[in-house]
Amino acid sequence: MTLRKTPLHDLHQRLGATLVDFAGWRMPVRYPAGIIAEHIAVRTNAGLFDISHMGRLAFAGPDARSFLRHVLTNDAGRLKLGQAHYTLMADEAGRALDDAFLYRTKAEEYILVVNAANTEKDLKHIETAAAGFRNVRIRNITGELAILALSGPLARRIVEGLLEDAGALPARSNRLTRLTVGGIDVVVATTGYTGEPNSFEIFLATADAQAAWQMLIEAGASPCGLGARDTLRLEAGLPLFGHEYGRAPDGSFIPVLANRAATHAVDLSCGRTGFIGRSALIAQRDAAAGREQPRQLIQPLAVMGRSAGRTGDRVLSLKGRAVGWVTSGTVVPYEGNRTRTPLHRKEAPLRAAALALVDADVGPLDRVVIESRRRRLDAWVVPFHLRREGTRTRAVVYRMNKKLGGADALYCEY
Amino acid sequence: MDPKKLKFADTHEWAFAQGDIVIVGISDYAVHELHEITYVELPSVGDPTVQAEPFGEVESVKTVAELNAPCDGEIVEINEAVGDDPDILAADPYGDGWLIKIQSSDVDQLVDLMSWEQYKLYIEEEAEEEEDEEEEDEDDLDEA
Numbered sequence: 001m002t003l004r005k006t007p008l009h010d011l012h013q014r015l016g017a018t019l020v021d022f023a024g025w026r027m028p029v030r031y032p033a034g035i036i037a038e039h040i041a042v043r044t045n046a047g048l049f050d051i052s053h054m055g056r057l058a059f060a061g062p063d064a065r066s067f068l069r070h071v072l073t074n075d076a077g078r079l080k081l082g083q084a085h086y087t088l089m090a091d092e093a094g095r096a097l098d099d100a101f102l103y104r105t106k107a108e109e110y111i112l113v114v115n116a117a118n119t120e121k122d123l124k125h126i127e128t129a130a131a132g133f134r135n136v137r138i139r140n141i142t143g144e145l146a147i148l149a150l151s152g153p154l155a156r157r158i159v160e161g162l163l164e165d166a167g168a169l170p171a172r173s174n175r176l177t178r179l180t181v182g183g184i185d186v187v188v189a190t191t192g193y194t195g196e197p198n199s200f201e202i203f204l205a206t207a208d209a210q211a212a213w214q215m216l217i218e219a220g221a222s223p224c225g226l227g228a229r230d231t232l233r234l235e236a237g238l239p240l241f242g243h244e245y246g247r248a249p250d251g252s253f254i255p256v257l258a259n260r261a262a263t264h265a266v267d268l269s270c271g272r273t274g275f276i277g278r279s280a281l282i283a284q285r286d287a288a289a290g291r292e293q294p295r296q297l298i299q300p301l302a303v304m305g306r307s308a309g310r311t312g313d314r315v316l317s318l319k320g321r322a323v324g325w326v327t328s329g330t331v332v333p334y335e336g337n338r339t340r341t342p343l344h345r346k347e348a349p350l351r352a353a354a355l356a357l358v359d360a361d362v363g364p365l366d367r368v369v370i371e372s373r374r375r376r377l378d379a380w381v382v383p384f385h386l387r388r389e390g391t392r393t394r395a396v397v398y399r400m401n402k403k404l405g406g407a408d409a410l411y412c413e414y
Numbered sequence: 415m416d417p418k419k420l421k422f423a424d425t426h427e428w429a430f431a432q433g434d435i436v437i438v439g440i441s442d443y444a445v446h447e448l449h450e451i452t453y454v455e456l457p458s459v460g461d462p463t464v465q466a467e468p469f470g471e472v473e474s475v476k477t478v479a480e481l482n483a484p485c486d487g488e489i490v491e492i493n494e495a496v497g498d499d500p501d502i503l504a505a506d507p508y509g510d511g512w513l514i515k516i517q518s519s520d521v522d523q524l525v526d527l528m529s530w531e532q533y534k535l536y537i538e539e540e541a542e543e544e545e546d547e548e549e550e551d552e553d554d555l556d557e558a
Contacts, residue, residue: 018449034450035475227476306453307473331452331475350452374455374471 006052007146007206008213015223023117025053028225036333038228039235040348042194043393044335046152047224048216051201052209055119056142057126060109063135068110070275071129072102073256073266079104084174084191086265088245088256089114089122094280095253096245098122099265101191103176111141111203115241129276146209148202150221151232153392155198158219159188173197182215184208193229195236195386195393235332235353235385235395237300243328244298244355249312250325254357255284258296288360295360298327300353300385301368302398302410304378306331308352309370315356315379316369318407324358326370332385334395351397352377353385367407380410387414415508417442421484421524422533423466428508429484431521436485439512440472440503443537448474451500456492456513463487463516465523470513472503483516485523491515 003026012019017028028050030038041047059068068076074087084103088096098118103111114122123140130136150158160166162182169188170177176189184204192199204212217223230240239245239259248254256262268282288295303309308329315324333348354370362368363381370377378400386393397413415437420428426444430437445451453473463469463483470481492514496503503511528536 029476030449036450231475307455310478331473 004053004143006050007209008050008052011210011213012050012223017223017225020226022226023053023115025116027053028223030225030227031223033222035225035227035231036348036350038222038224039231039333040335041222042152042196042224042228042232043395044153046150046154046158046198046221047194047228048213048221049149049151049224049226049229050146050209050213051149051229052143052146052206053116054142054147055114055116055122056140056145056147057112057114057119057123058109058137058139058141059112060106060137060139061135062108063133064108064110064137067130067133067136068102068112070133071126072100072112073275073277073281074102074264075267075272076102076104076110079110081105081107082170082176084176084189086261087112088262088265089125090256090266090277090281091125092276092280094256094277094284096241096256096262097125099239099241099245099261103187103189105176105187113147118241144206145203146206146212148204148209148212148216149192149194149199150202150216151192151194151196151199152221153196153198154220155196155200156391158216158221159200161219162215173199181212184212184215186212193238194232195238195388196232197388197391197393230328231330231332234328234330234355235334236393237355237384237386239298239355240328243311244357248325248327248357254298254327255288255296256281257284257288258357259298296324296357297360298355299358299363299381300383301326301356301370301379302382302385303329303352303354303370304400306350306352307372307375307377308354309372309377309379313373314371315358316371317362318367318369320369323362323368324356326354326356329354329370334397351385351395354379356381365410367410415512417508418530420508420530421527422530422536423482423484423527424536425466425480425482427482427484429524429527431518431524434518434521435490436487436516436518436521436524437512438469438481438484438514438516439507440481441533441537442507444472444479445504445507445511448472448477448479450475451504454496454500454503454513456494456497457489459489459492461489463489465526472500481513484527485516485518486520487516487518489514490517 012028016032020029072087089098100114173190187203189201313326331350401409426441455471468480469483
């Protein structure tokens with residue numbers, strides 16, 4: 001299969017990026033600085049990602065709004081011009097087909113940004129679902145625009161420095177506006193996937209992508225690859241399709257509403273009728289509330305030691321009962337007290353973090369065991385790994401008091 | 415240790431026999447490819463090893479790689495320093511970064527491994543294959 005390249009491909013190569021095949025695209029997984037340094041750059045300064053591989057579907061016409069209300073779980077009807085929201089696309093059985101961001105770019109025009117690997121599949125589902133809607137034009141515009149994601153405590157200052165009118169940048173998240181950044185016409189959205197309060201996704205013409213990238217780097221952002229994008233989203237507890245949405249390791253489908261993020265993306269209010277998957281999702285919600293089936297939740301786990309386990313590892317209660325699965329796991333660097341590095345890294349201490357699908361009667365702050373292939377890892381269900389503090393975030397680090405042992409041995413450094 | 419005197423497996427472990435004791439590590443190339451090694455999991459002293467079967471794992475931020483034994487035998491020593499600080503492995507893969515010592519039950523098994531010269535050619539081929547893939551992509555693009 002021919003791998004697609006973003007308009008920044010040659011630039012990534014010149015920067016010495018390690019390029020990998022990702023969902024049919026040749027993408028940078030890291031630059032010479034490495035994933036750890038890139039992750040820290042986002043948390044302390046600003047990082048710049050090329051996310052031009054993300055699938056983009058455009059919807060235009062008088063029926064665009066009503067069609068999107070039909071095919072997506074969130075209520076596109078509530079989006080005003082210049083607003084965006086997180087949404088899901090479900091099938092009639094209430095299973096997540098994809099998670100996505102919907103942007104209202106004009107009165108009768110919307111752009112849906114979907115996972116690269118799902119773009120074709122999504123488009124097929126959407127075209128089938130559009131059969132009864134005559135006045136909506138649906139186009140796959142992936143590749144017609146580049147997208148740069150800029151994230152970190154300095155991100156706002158960097159963009160503002162390149163604007164003629166600094167006040168034009170939206171203050172609130174989930175907004176978008178047309179701006180001229182350093183002479184380049186762009187659409188800037190205050191959305192992102194790193195957990196940073198200052199996150200911007202910049203949509204622009206492919207011909208301008210290299211110039212914009214270089215301008216943002218010169219203004220202080222560090223190039224970051226998909227590796228850091230994954231460690232950042234995991235630390236922030238954000239779901240990834242194929243891990244926290246889709247099939248669980250045992251082949252069953254993860255209940256959509258097991259994700260905290262999904263509760264903001266699925267509108268089950270009584271006025272919101274007629275969208276695909278609604279009745280199944282209501283049944284899912286009510287069954288869980290009525291305890292007809294064990295409710296499961298995606299929860300963050302703090303894993304002790306240097307390995308987080310990996311997708312598909314079993315999670316056991318302290319008594320040895322199987323209570324869930326690891327859906328994502330990695331080691332995550334944090335900006336720690338440099339005089340005391342609990343793990344081996346000199347440049348930044350590391351901690352192991354996972355997301356797991358666990359029975360709702362487990363946690364938070366319950367101790368569990370991850371059964372990894374060769375070993376059993378001590379872990380706790382925790383509320384979060386990261387907290388927002390004004391315009392930045394701070395790592396919440398959990399440790400085990402080995403003298404105490406038992407379920408009460410967890411303490412938190414914050 | 416001088417890498418020219420070591421034997422290499424196609425899975426990038428090196429081995430060096432001193433009598434029937436075989437010292438095992440991973441190559442400089444493997445360290446470079448794994449990048450940012452965060453964890454090395456080693457077996458316990460007394461564990462058996464089987465040629466070409468895993469005895470441990472190396473984890474980096476984004477990957478997990480199995481470590482395969484070069485020969486049958488029994489673990490007699492592990493490098494606990496590397497377990498505590500994987501940076502040692504990255505800094506000196508042929509010296510302080512050794513991983514295990516095996517009491518080999520059949521040292522002749524090491525003839526199955528590559529010499530340094532053979533291994534160098536082998537990793538060059540691996541790198542070229544990747545480049546070829548890139549070139550193919552570009553040909554395809556031209557056609558498109």
